[in-house]
Amino acid sequence: MNDPRTFDANATGTTPFGDLPEWDLTDLYPAPDSKEIKRDQDWLEDACRSFATDYEGKLAGLDADGLLEAVKRYEQIDIIAGRIMSYAGLRYYQHTTDPERAKFMSDMQDKITTYTTPLVFYGLEFNRLDDAHIEALLAANADLARYKPVFDRMRAMKPYQLSDELEKFLHDQSVVGSAAWNKLFDETIAGLKFTVNGDELNIEGTLNLLSEQDRSTREAASRELARVFGENVGLFARVHNTLAKEKEVEDRWRGLPTPQTGRHLSNHVEPEVVEALRNAVVDAYPRLSHRYYALKAKWMGLETMEVWDRNAPLPMEADRTVPWDEAQQTVMDAYAAFDPRMADLAKPFFTDGWIDAGVKDGKAPGAFAHPTVTTVHPYVMLNYLGKPRDVMTLAHELGHGVHQVLAAEQGELLSSTPLTLAETASVFGEMLTFRKLLDQAKDATERKVLLAGKVEDMINTVVRQIAFYDFECKLHAARAQGELTPDDINALWMSVQGESLGPVFNFMDGYETFWAYIPHFVHSPFYVYAYAFGDGLVNALYAVFEEQGEAFKDKYFDMLKAGGSKHHSELLAPFGLDASDPAFWAKGLSMIEGMIDELEAME
Structure with a gap:
């Protein structure tokens, strides 16, 4: 029997949910065998070699202007290498079982690893510089001082770096180590x-x-x-x-x-x-998941729930498929209702081939937003099957996309947001979409279904x-x-x-x-706590938004624009929030408890 979930990888995008968009990767490169890719590979090989020739063993002798020039050259290398690997990776994730795409990605990985081996000295040598020397250079040049967060992250690894020779070996060996097992x-x-x-x-x-x-x-x-x-x-x-x-x-x-x-x-x-986050959540298990799932079992008329009941729709929930156009409209309306700037930033994802939405044979499972490089734009991957949860996934990944577009203003080295903050805009996008739907609920049953869905998402x-x-x-x-x-x-x-x-x-x-x-x-070992961090952070942020209204919005956009240029404590300070305070996490978890309270009160 033919099933919509396994339509052909080369299909036009027509599905039971409407025409689903596919990526147009030509903004990265026209084709895997294009002259542009060959040009960039040749440039990269030469740029890495000349960078090492010009700077290896010489960083300590650079003045502030000289170090700034080195940083800018390194950043440009990062952009070109990132562009090539983004293109290879996105093609591969569209069809991971296609041998040609897998080979292309492996070949690119091998070449870029080889080209960039001469750069390994840079971080190691920089970390051998004296703190006072670096501080003097930063004080002498404001443009160089912009990169202080990058230097701070590099120097955080200073106590743990190995010899230059060992670091080069690990760099070269990575393609047959973790990268190979990942593939x-x-x-x-x-x-x-x-x-x-x-x-x-x-x-x-x-x-x-x-x-x-x-x-x-x-x-x-x-x-x-x-x-x-x-x-x-x-x-x-x-x-x-x-x-x-x-x-x-x-x-x-x-x-x-x-x-x-x-x-x-x-x-x-x-x-x-x-x-503090981990302990606050574990302590809250009985007040959150245990209490909610007991309530859900009651709604489903069950004494005991099986694992296949965990994500089941509620008995009173309409079993319907959400067409793609409706999903798009729902999310865009929610974004626009918060601030038209957010909808404007999200629009090109739908109009310019920045989303690949359909489920296809060999396509990677799940969903993600890939920032590519700051000189291009992000791409969003979904596996859209018309479930209400898929609408929330769209809201989530678009939030990442908007964040990545805004943070790109920082430039390649400063745009990347730590994982703990990377989930902020995505979870906030979900919250905006949920609140919009909740406000539009026609009756108590629809409100109950929406609240239960959001509680389940938060528990997940x-x-x-x-x-x-x-x-x-x-x-x-x-x-x-x-x-x-x-x-x-x-x-x-x-x-x-x-x-x-x-x-x-x-x-x-x-x-x-x-x-x-x-x-x-x-x-990404231990990545997962970033989701809980992001959810708790957004719950606290949303409470501030409800208190401050319009005054919140510019501060929120400033936070997203900052990318990786500030520590989480600096980014949260304008909102009066502090992630090191256990009460911060309690505040976020209390929002989930409040929703469960409302659900219990509906009984």
Whole structure:
């Protein structure tokens, strides 16, 4: 039977939800064999070589103007390398099982790694400069002082850097290390096939069935996911064992005190802030997820909920498909209602080929917004299947896109936002869309469905992600003691599930393997707490918006424009917020509690 979730990768974009947009990547390059790509590769190879010739062993002798020139040359190299890899990566994610696209991406990765090896000296040599010397240079040149946040992040790694020779080796070796295991994971996941009720589906189509109204369909999808994950669990365990061990070896050589330290440093966030967030959320499990899911079980007429009921629509929820045009209008209206500037920034995503929305054979699962480079523009990837949650995903990824467009004004080296703040605009975009829909609710039933959907999204963003973080912490700690069998990893996964979801859940046989498909564990260890950070931050920000109204908006846009040029404490200060204060996280979590209170009061 033909299923809309597996239409051909080269289809025109016509689906049951309307014509879905596809990427136009020509803003990056006209084609993989274009003269423009060859030109940029040749330029990059020469620029990296000449940079090393001009500066290796000479950074200490540069004056402020000379260092500024070096930084600008390095930034231009970053732009060209990023442009090439963005193009290769976006083509690959459109169709990860296409050998030509996989080869092109690998070849580009290999070449750029080789070209940029001569640059490894730069960060190492810079970190050997005396603090007072750097401060004097920054004081002498205001344009150079702009880059202080970049230098601060580089110097945060100073205690953990290795010899120049070892750093070059790690740089060269990365393409056959973590990058290769990442690619194996991506291609394996994209190539998995699931048969549910006679239909052959990819992973995205199968996961989508977990939010179907029909309970038997949800159960069939869950059991099929468990079956296929179970068949492949050995390979996924090998990926996790290898990556966790590789990380442990590198961390040990660098002297990083914990497996999480590298992520905290790259996020420019203090470990105690993350710990305060984690503890506040775990402490709130009974008041949030346990209480909500008990309420949901009651609505569904169930004594015990199964894992396939977690994301089920409510019994009173209309089982309808949201056409793409309606999803676009909903999000754009919500953005415009907040501030017309936000809608103007979002518009080109729809009109200029910046979104790839359809589910296609071999396409990477999930959704993301990729900033590419500051001289081009972001691209958004979705797997749109017409669910109400897909509308929220569109609002989320567009928020990232708007943030990335605004932050691009900072230039390549300062635009990138730490993960902790990278989720701010995305979650805020979701909140705007939710509030707009809530204001338009026609009756108590529709309000209840919207509130319940938002609470579930917040639980998925806050509770689930902190449970994921705890799983990763346990996984890396256990791997440091020795090789982990699939059963070992399964047990670690289950150790956080009941605690986070609550006593109302029964966990089917096979659910213990569901860690296997989550890409963040593979691509970005300990990334997941950024979602909870972002959600808590946005809840607190939205409360400030409700208090301040118009006065909030310019401050909000200024925060997004800042990109990675300021620490989270500086960015939050204008709003009177402080992420190091446990009360900050309590404020964000109380918003979720308030929604559950309202749902309980409706009973």
